[in-house]
Amino acid sequence: GEDVEQSLFLSVREGDSSVINCTYTDSSSTYLYWYKQEPGAGLQLLTYIFSNMDMKQDQRLTVLLNKKDKHLSLRIADTQTGDSAIYFCAESMGGKLIFGQGTELSVKP
């Protein structure tokens, strides 16, 4: 199947770390992506990881990939109120992107 699954909601306090989890099904996906969507807007690519990597760090963002379990996570360090948005993971399959349902991150001051 082509299921990419995420938990729907996450609430954290400003300054804490946020961890958003995702599971995917296609072990042949070459790239896995994290996108951010603010209300009423399109998608912004945050980061991506190549399937032969275990971890990728980019400033406050850390992506972990467990290929055996087909599990992907996005950690946001020192979460700010401006990080409040919906976060989508996506896997590439045959040139197409298959998206998860999105995780709504709420950051409380």
Add this chain to the structure above:
Amino acid sequence: GAVVSQHPSRVICKSGTSVKIECRSLDFQATTMFWYRQFPKQSLMLMATSNEGSKATYEQGVEKDKFLINHASLTLSTLTVTSAHPEDSSFYICSAREDRKNEQFFGPGTRLTVL
């Protein structure tokens, strides 16, 4: 660089009319563009893959006669929702895959409301 625009950003129309949405890659060429539909609080569902100079490839369950796609140049794809009905109301997002980099860039979306 790598900006994708959509026009209009919002459109309200009456039932039975047709609406055209444009997707443009502003500073790169895109042989392939994608059209997605997003319902409130839900994920993006791929509707079709648009290829410059050839027919679009539609996903299962998407009516090609209802959602007409034209990709006449390397920087422009259009989606026409024909004979729109209230159930077609949604957020439509396009993306363009940059030919040189094979990376997709997303437009800001078009909010369609059919009365």
